[in-house]
Amino acid sequence: MGMTITEKILAAHCGRDRVEPGDLIEAAVDLVLGNDITAPIAIKEFEELGIDRVFDLEKIALIPDHFTPNKDIKSAEQVKMLRDFSKKYGIVHFYDVGRVGVEHALLPELGLVRPGMLIIGADSHTCTYGALGAFSTGVGSTDMAAAMATGRTWFKVPESMKFVFSGKLAPYVSGKDLILHTIGDIGVDGALYRAMEFTGTAIADLSVEGRLTMANMAIEAGGKNGIFMADGKAEEYVKSRSDCAYTVHASDAGARYAEVREYDAFGIEPLVAYPHLPENTKPARESGVKIDQVVIGSCTNGRIEDLRVAAGVLRGRKVHRDVRLIVIPATQAIYAQAMKEGLFEVFLEAEGIVSAPTCGPCLGGHMGILAEGEKCVATTNRNFVGRMGHPKSEVYLANPAVAAASAVLGRIAHPDELR
Amino acid sequence: MKLKGKAWKFGDDVNTDEIIPARYLNTSDPAELAKHTMEDADPDFMKKISTGDIIVAGKNFGCGSSREHAPIAIKAAKLSCVIADSFARIFYRNSINIGLPIVESREAARETGEGDVIEVDLEKGEILNVTKGKTYRAKPFPPFMQDLIAKGGLMNKVKSELRK
Numbered sequence: 001m002g003m004t005i006t007e008k009i010l011a012a013h014c015g016r017d018r019v020e021p022g023d024l025i026e027a028a029v030d031l032v033l034g035n036d037i038t039a040p041i042a043i044k045e046f047e048e049l050g051i052d053r054v055f056d057l058e059k060i061a062l063i064p065d066h067f068t069p070n071k072d073i074k075s076a077e078q079v080k081m082l083r084d085f086s087k088k089y090g091i092v093h094f095y096d097v098g099r100v101g102v103e104h105a106l107l108p109e110l111g112l113v114r115p116g117m118l119i120i121g122a123d124s125h126t127c128t129y130g131a132l133g134a135f136s137t138g139v140g141s142t143d144m145a146a147a148m149a150t151g152r153t154w155f156k157v158p159e160s161m162k163f164v165f166s167g168k169l170a171p172y173v174s175g176k177d178l179i180l181h182t183i184g185d186i187g188v189d190g191a192l193y194r195a196m197e198f199t200g201t202a203i204a205d206l207s208v209e210g211r212l213t214m215a216n217m218a219i220e221a222g223g224k225n226g227i228f229m230a231d232g233k234a235e236e237y238v239k240s241r242s243d244c245a246y247t248v249h250a251s252d253a254g255a256r257y258a259e260v261r262e263y264d265a266f267g268i269e270p271l272v273a274y275p276h277l278p279e280n281t282k283p284a285r286e287s288g289v290k291i292d293q294v295v296i297g298s299c300t301n302g303r304i305e306d307l308r309v310a311a312g313v314l315r316g317r318k319v320h321r322d323v324r325l326i327v328i329p330a331t332q333a334i335y336a337q338a339m340k341e342g343l344f345e346v347f348l349e350a351e352g353i354v355s356a357p358t359c360g361p362c363l364g365g366h367m368g369i370l371a372e373g374e375k376c377v378a379t380t381n382r383n384f385v386g387r388m389g390h391p392k393s394e395v396y397l398a399n400p401a402v403a404a405a406s407a408v409l410g411r412i413a414h415p416d417e418l419r
Numbered sequence: 420m421k422l423k424g425k426a427w428k429f430g431d432d433v434n435t436d437e438i439i440p441a442r443y444l445n446t447s448d449p450a451e452l453a454k455h456t457m458e459d460a461d462p463d464f465m466k467k468i469s470t471g472d473i474i475v476a477g478k479n480f481g482c483g484s485s486r487e488h489a490p491i492a493i494k495a496a497k498l499s500c501v502i503a504d505s506f507a508r509i510f511y512r513n514s515i516n517i518g519l520p521i522v523e524s525r526e527a528a529r530e531t532g533e534g535d536v537i538e539v540d541l542e543k544g545e546i547l548n549v550t551k552g553k554t555y556r557a558k559p560f561p562p563f564m565q566d567l568i569a570k571g572g573l574m575n576k577v578k579s580e581l582r583k
């Protein structure tokens with residue numbers, strides 16, 4: 001019987017030739033991640049163990065990205081815990097303001113994510129790294145603390161679901177729309193406890209950025225991980241950032257899937273997920289909902305490709321007078337690149353603002369909180385009740401082109417309407 | 420261990436932003452977090468509950484972020500247990516790791532009414548609806564997790580392993 005990519009990576013990390021869905025395994029981890037919300041709890045727990053070293057100085061990443069630059073005294077104290085812990089134990093991958101970016105954009109960019117790796121992170125969107133052929137999944141702070149001490153963690157081997165996207169993408173359709181379409185189809189628990197494997201001609205055409213966006217939202221369907229086979233594009237992305245060796249795994253022809261879903265990519269339009277669940281998808285073209293704010297950024301769509309698309313729509317146009325546009329490049333490098341390419345001029349001339357890299361409004365932290373009754377189009381990944389501010393505010397999820405067009409028109413719209 | 424309390428009902432897909440909104444995550448102090456438990460699902464929740472009460476919810480409880488603050492807040496609010504049709508993966512894992520009792524039972528989740536008095540026997544995996552006089556069987560934990568629970572959560576297990 002063949003194995004899936006997910007099963008192969010898990011087997012390789014627990015020293016077995018094969019694993020079956022449902023097996024409980026203890027696996028070695030290649031990277032453990034925590035942020036300024038989740039790491040403080042893990043650090044407290046780690047300190048209580050009374051040991052004087054972490055399992056590996058180069059395999060822990062502490063990324064203060066959520067409430068940074070520190071939004072208040074409490075968040076400053078939290079980040080200080082990460083900084084002090086990193087100094088005390090000699091953690092290599094700690095990045096402070098000026099070097100930091102949104103964790104799931106930053107780690108791939110730094111070359112810390114490579115095919116075949118097993119990564120856990122105390123952040124649910126750790127599933128992002130599956131875009132590069134790694135097994136990665138979100139865990140809690142206690143799991144993080146245990147892994148920092150032992151370098152190991154436990155898993156139940158998930159069943160895999162396969163999603164095949166054939167055909168080509170229509171204009172303005174992106175990885176964001178493919179994943180929203182998938183979640184709209186199977187629901188927010190449609191892949192509960194399962195691995196989501198993405199493949200097909202439309203996926204092969206997709207950029208690495210687009211795949212990162214898709215894997216990022218696997219958790220929004222309840223998935224344990226999202227995964228793509230690392231192809232030439234993925235390898236090029238990795239090699240340009242890291243000299244380390246890696247292993248590319250492919251699913252066997254006879255691999256078992258709990259379910260296979262096939263979609264024709266050409267039939268998929270730019271979508272919007274209505275409040276308050278990512279599964280409430282509708283074509284952007286049919287929406288027309290009036291909005292107060294647009295946020296372009298986050299670990300889902302704050303990469304350079306996303307900013308280029310948004311700038312392409314905004315060039316020579318102005319943001320609607322009833323709308324605030326906030327653009328947040330996800331990392332310092334993306335920020336610098338966007339500036340060099342003149343994208344900031346476009347955003348500023350359109351009368352939007354550009355923020356320093358941060359999670360900020362994505363989780364209702366700071367830098368663009370919504371008041372009661374306000375509506376926001378965001379390129380982020382969650383539209384839960386109160387996600388970006390007041391419990392009676394609303395978040396609509398969309399791709400950067402739809403977000404930019406909506407900013408101009410003052411209502412949710414397909415970018416075609418501007419032509 | 421037997422738990423007993425009044426049931427507070429919630430629907431499907433209750434997410435971690437509702438259980439503990441991110442605006443309170445600039446701290447990880449359990450007592451602080453407890454004050455805001457379930458705030459965005461029911462703003463008056465903390466005023467209504469008594470020690471030992473039980474959350475009863477539909478499918479996919481605890482979906483969304485990986486924040487351990489969610490089970491920590493529920494535990495620190497002195498709720499005794501969560502019964503749901505199903506749990507989101509990371510919430511499930513976190514609850515076991517920190518020792519918040521969670522119980523999966525579709526029938527109990529569906530048939531329990533708000534305010535019903537519920538008794539949960541964790542060892543036997545039994546849920547008794549005292550008000551309705553009905554008993555349900557909970558889905559048992561796999562042996563590995565029973566061991567984790569018996570050892571008092573993940574960190575205690577790690578501690579004992581490190582000592583070896």
Ligand code: SF4
Nearest residue numbers: 102298299359362363
């Ligand atoms: S950008 Fe949003 S979803 Fe991504 S890590 Fe930050 S808060 Fe989480």
